[in-house]
Amino acid sequence: MSFRTTADHVEDVSPGRGALPPRAWYACSDARSLSLNGSWRFRLTPTADAEDDSFAEPGHDTGDWAEVTVPGHWVLQGHGSPVYTNHLYPFPVDPPHVPTENPTGDHVRHFDLPEDWPADQEATIRFDGVESCAKVWLNGTLLGDFKGSRLPHEFAVGHLLKPRGNVLAVRVHQWSAGSYLEDQDQWWLPGIFRDVTLLHRPPGAVGDFFVHASYDHVTGEGTLRVDSEVAGRVTVPELGLDLATGESATIPVEPWTAETPRLYDGVLATEGERVPLRIGFRTVVLADGLIKVNGQAVLFKGVNRHEWHPERGRALDPATMREDVLLMKRHNLNAVRTSHYPPHPAFLDLCDELGLWVIDECDLETHGFTEQGWRDNPVDDDRWTPALLDRAARMVERDKNHPSVVLWSLGNEAGTGRGLTAMAEWIRGRDPERLVHYEGDIDCRDTDVYSRMYAFHEEVERIGRGLDGGTHKRRRLPFILCEYAHAMGNGPGGLADYQELFERYDRLQGGFVWEWIDHGIRHPELGFAYGGDFGEELHDGNFVCDGLLFPDRTPSPGLVEYKKVIEPVRFRGDGADGTVTLVNRYDFADLSELSLEWAYQVDGESVGSGTLPVPPLAPGASADVKLPEPPADGRSGEACWTVRAVLAEDTAWAERGHEVAWVQLPVTERVKPAAVAGAAPVPDGRTIRLGPGVFDARTGALLRIGGVEVDAPRLDVWRAPTDNDDGAEWQTDIRYGLLWRKFGLHRMRHRLDAVETGADALTVRTRVAPAAWEFGLHTEYRWTADGDRLRLTVSVTPDGNWTVPLPRLGIRFALPAADAVSWFGGGPGEAYPDTGSASRLGRWQATVDALQTPYVRPQENGARADVRWVELGGLRIEGEPEFWFSARRWTTEQLDSARHLSDLTPGDRVWVNLDHGQHGIGSQSCGPGPLPRYFLRAEPAEFSFVFSQSTAP
Numbered sequence: 001m002s003f004r005t006t007a008d009h010v011e012d013v014s015p016g017r018g019a020l021p022p023r024a025w026y027a028c029s030d031a032r033s034l035s036l037n038g039s040w041r042f043r044l045t046p047t048a049d050a051e052d053d054s055f056a057e058p059g060h061d062t063g064d065w066a067e068v069t070v071p072g073h074w075v076l077q078g079h080g081s082p083v084y085t086n087h088l089y090p091f092p093v094d095p096p097h098v099p100t101e102n103p104t105g106d107h108v109r110h111f112d113l114p115e116d117w118p119a120d121q122e123a124t125i126r127f128d129g130v131e132s133c134a135k136v137w138l139n140g141t142l143l144g145d146f147k148g149s150r151l152p153h154e155f156a157v158g159h160l161l162k163p164r165g166n167v168l169a170v171r172v173h174q175w176s177a178g179s180y181l182e183d184q185d186q187w188w189l190p191g192i193f194r195d196v197t198l199l200h201r202p203p204g205a206v207g208d209f210f211v212h213a214s215y216d217h218v219t220g221e222g223t224l225r226v227d228s229e230v231a232g233r234v235t236v237p238e239l240g241l242d243l244a245t246g247e248s249a250t251i252p253v254e255p256w257t258a259e260t261p262r263l264y265d266g267v268l269a270t271e272g273e274r275v276p277l278r279i280g281f282r283t284v285v286l287a288d289g290l291i292k293v294n295g296q297a298v299l300f301k302g303v304n305r306h307e308w309h310p311e312r313g314r315a316l317d318p319a320t321m322r323e324d325v326l327l328m329k330r331h332n333l334n335a336v337r338t339s340h341y342p343p344h345p346a347f348l349d350l351c352d353e354l355g356l357w358v359i360d361e362c363d364l365e366t367h368g369f370t371e372q373g374w375r376d377n378p379v380d381d382d383r384w385t386p387a388l389l390d391r392a393a394r395m396v397e398r399d400k401n402h403p404s405v406v407l408w409s410l411g412n413e414a415g416t417g418r419g420l421t422a423m424a425e426w427i428r429g430r431d432p433e434r435l436v437h438y439e440g441d442i443d444c445r446d447t448d449v450y451s452r453m454y455a456f457h458e459e460v461e462r463i464g465r466g467l468d469g470g471t472h473k474r475r476r477l478p479f480i481l482c483e484y485a486h487a488m489g490n491g492p493g494g495l496a497d498y499q500e501l502f503e504r505y506d507r508l509q510g511g512f513v514w515e516w517i518d519h520g521i522r523h524p525e526l527g528f529a530y531g532g533d534f535g536e537e538l539h540d541g542n543f544v545c546d547g548l549l550f551p552d553r554t555p556s557p558g559l560v561e562y563k564k565v566i567e568p569v570r571f572r573g574d575g576a577d578g579t580v581t582l583v584n585r586y587d588f589a590d591l592s593e594l595s596l597e598w599a600y601q602v603d604g605e606s607v608g609s610g611t612l613p614v615p616p617l618a619p620g621a622s623a624d625v626k627l628p629e630p631p632a633d634g635r636s637g638e639a640c641w642t643v644r645a646v647l648a649e650d651t652a653w654a655e656r657g658h659e660v661a662w663v664q665l666p667v668t669e670r671v672k673p674a675a676v677a678g679a680a681p682v683p684d685g686r687t688i689r690l691g692p693g694v695f696d697a698r699t700g701a702l703l704r705i706g707g708v709e710v711d712a713p714r715l716d717v718w719r720a721p722t723d724n725d726d727g728a729e730w731q732t733d734i735r736y737g738l739l740w741r742k743f744g745l746h747r748m749r750h751r752l753d754a755v756e757t758g759a760d761a762l763t764v765r766t767r768v769a770p771a772a773w774e775f776g777l778h779t780e781y782r783w784t785a786d787g788d789r790l791r792l793t794v795s796v797t798p799d800g801n802w803t804v805p806l807p808r809l810g811i812r813f814a815l816p817a818a819d820a821v822s823w824f825g826g827g828p829g830e831a832y833p834d835t836g837s838a839s840r841l842g843r844w845q846a847t848v849d850a851l852q853t854p855y856v857r858p859q860e861n862g863a864r865a866d867v868r869w870v871e872l873g874g875l876r877i878e879g880e881p882e883f884w885f886s887a888r889r890w891t892t893e894q895l896d897s898a899r900h901l902s903d904l905t906p907g908d909r910v911w912v913n914l915d916h917g918q919h920g921i922g923s924q925s926c927g928p929g930p931l932p933r934y935f936l937r938a939e940p941a942e943f944s945f946v947f948s949q950s951t952a953p
């Protein structure tokens with residue numbers, strides 16, 4: 001092997017030289033292996049050729065080098081820093097050239113073989129992932145070079161191994177021709193970020209093998225055949241099978257599905273090696289215009305998963321991978337798209353074991369070429385086709401034995417072209433037993449499924465009804481949203497509306513929320529860092545924090561909402577007539593894993609609970625269940641049933657009692673607050689007293705309620721815009737977050753028109769409006785009182801030409817202190833008009849701090865919905881009608897100007913918002929805004945609050 005210069009390969013479009021052909025990946029066998037993970041010697045240089053190759057020589061002294069941990073990214077270990085761009089290449093676009101400034105990490109690992117390592121035999125070294133380009137030497141001999149960051153590369157090394165003092169040297173370049181193919185929306189993180197393993201290959205060892213395990217849903221039989229490069233035998237003791245490789249057998253089996261992940265343990269034994277197999281029998285086809293598994297159409301309740309850890313980046317440990325799968329299962333997800341590259345293979349083992357449908361996506365994205373109308377796109381340039389085919393082959397060969405993988409995806413956002421077609425053709429030839437996915441192929445020339453991202457509800461409905469037109473081929477294909485519901489910041493809104501469409505139209509086979517986790521990087525000062533926090537000259541800010549999990553894997557309200565929206569048991573019913581209807585919405589499973597629990601609540605407190613029989617329901621079937629007689633404990637109040645489906649026994653993914661689905665059925669209506677009248681306003685010098693209230697006589701501002709001082713309540717329409725309010729910068733649609741600011745809704749002025757004392761009321765008239773504009777809100781505050789309660793009725797009448805909805809409508813005031821909060825209403829988490837499915841009626845407690853939702857970029861958050869009453873800071877506040885409340889230790893203005901959570905510091909007041917309305921959330925940070933029915937329009941409104949001093953401690 002020879003190169004013109006030491007760095008020639010970096011800008012070479014070829015996939016590399018010297019690696020062995022790709023083959024099936026397995027974690028372990030009875031052949032020896034030696035992990036080369038751990039501490040490696042490390043030297044960072046600024047260009048690809050700053051140093052010659054001599055570091056790879058066995059005698060080279062690396063004594064004064066730094067150390068890094070492998071797997072890992074050097075930029076997260078104190079050498080250089082990460083860079084975040086969405087789709088723009090962070091270097092000049094001149095393929096295949098890359099900048100001269102090309103951070104290059106020389107890695108050296110010294111190792112001895114274990115005493116009992118078999119002498120003089122073949123061995124390989126496997127790299128599971130290196131970003132973006134590597135050149136490898138063992139004991140001074142060049143093994144080769146490779147690109148394809150999230151794909152394995154294996155080199156034969158047996159002839160070079162010594163019992164002691166081996167030196168493995170790896171030169172890694174941050175930028176290479178391969179970078180043009182890896183323009184995914186994520187941090188650029190160079191390094192050896194997945195495992196490095198020395199694998200013994202005894203004579204007669206297993207080579208590549210392909211497990212074909214299909215299921216015939218008509219006969220209930222599975223057919224197994226294992227093709228193997230090296231002949232041997234396949235045994236599956238549980239099925240009594242003992243077959244030659246290449247031979248097939250058909251026998252009754254239990255099928256594998258994501259809901260019932262039945263695996264059979266087997267062994268592939270060749271003369272030199274025994275490899276454990278985990279076999280799942282299932283058949284994936286496109287039939288009747290639908291994706292069917294084992295004869296049944298599936299509905300994907302999916303998520304896009306990037307690999308992410310807030311300290312280790314894309315170097316994930318097994319525990320984190322398991323945590324991801326467990327969190328997915330516990331939140332009712334059944335599918336994952338491995339956006340936008342094949343994950344660590346151990347993740348797929350977990351999907352097989354615990355049950356998730358997988359779209360396995362190739363490591364390919366050339367999104368930056370969109371800026372030049374896709375001209376010179378590598379996927380439509382024959383010179384790059386070998387690299388594309390290499391990537392397709394490395395994915396398929398590595399992952400083909402996973403029953404969880406049901407679709408291969410060619411990549412993401414790479415335009416279209418001959419290279420993609422070549423990949424699709426190669427994949428179909430190699431694995432006709434799975435379907436092919438790619439989103440960018442709008443005519444579906446290369447794909448088996450019509451896939452789109454961020455389509456609006458309306459268009460999705462049209463597609464569901466088959467009224468979207470398109471090529472003849474496309475019209476016959478099923479539809480999925482490979483990305484939707486952009487979970488950036490507060491949101492996504494509109495999930496339930498999408499789910500309703502997916503369930504209504506057969507052609508719609510579900511979707512994959514964008515995305516699983518915020519890619520925030522833990523930072524000593526900022527909490528979690530995002531784009532721009534490392535001084536990048538080009539970056540896309542917090543667009544990298546758009547997941548259903550916060551960076552530390554705490555579920556966000558968006559995930560809690562998604563769990564509710566996709567719950568596999570649907571309930572309908574009428575609390576008053578005491579019947580609840582259950583619908584089994586699984587595609588394959590019955591309800592035998594579940595038990596049903598009921599509780600009867602009066603005013604949010606449980607007065608009785610018990611269990612109900614679970615009807616034996618086949619997938620899709622429904623049945624009525626009679627609720628018991630309501631417990632008679634003599635209490636009157638607002639009554640409702642809560643019925644919950646929980647796990648009857650421990651499962652592999654959650655414990656017994658874990659809640660899967662629930663419903664609340666109201667029995668009686670809410671009891672409205674009693675009338676508050678009778679007391680007369682009493683002038684008292686500069687103040688006016690009314691019941692427990694003390695007001696400023698000149699301004700009508702409330703100063704005190706009994707012993708509790710307040711900063712006077714006033715009308716408030718402003719919320720710190722969410723990422724979804726602001727919308728994405730490329731959008732031509734109306735972006736209300738920006739318009740609200742343009743129209744000055746964040747700087748409304750309050751003009752005092754009158755303070756009037758009547759016989760039994762104090763009335764304050766105002767006009768609330770922003771500078772520069774003629775529109776405003778006439779706002780009247782009418783105060784009445786009895787002995788110890790004070791009622792405020794706010795009447796709002798819009799004035800002028802309102803062309804935007806309001807962010808919120810309610811009042812804001814401040815309390816000198818508040819910590820514990822309790823309320824009767826929706827909870828436990830936040831809810832907005834189009835994100836409220838998971839909010840349930842109850843008595844809830846929290847602290848002011850715990851009410852905050854820690855979105856990585858601070859923004860409106862934490863509102864609790866449907867609140868009947870709340871107690872905090874010595875006050876009790878009842879609403880008529882129900883209201884939203886939030887409380888924080890900073891003002892909305894401070895929240896609005898903060899860039900990181902660390903910018904928010906508690907002041908000496910607690911700011912409370914009581915809202916009559918909130919504008920919807922939507923997912924316009926990369927998709928549609930809220931549906932019109934969730935708009936908060938400027939319209940006449942009236943709402944009341946009753947204040948009293950609370951008896952709570």
Ligand code: IPT
Nearest residue numbers: 086185412413453454514546926
């Ligand atoms: C889409 C990308 O596929 C995904 O990687 C991510 O960037 C997402 O958007 C936004 O977070 S592409 C977009 C142009 C719709």
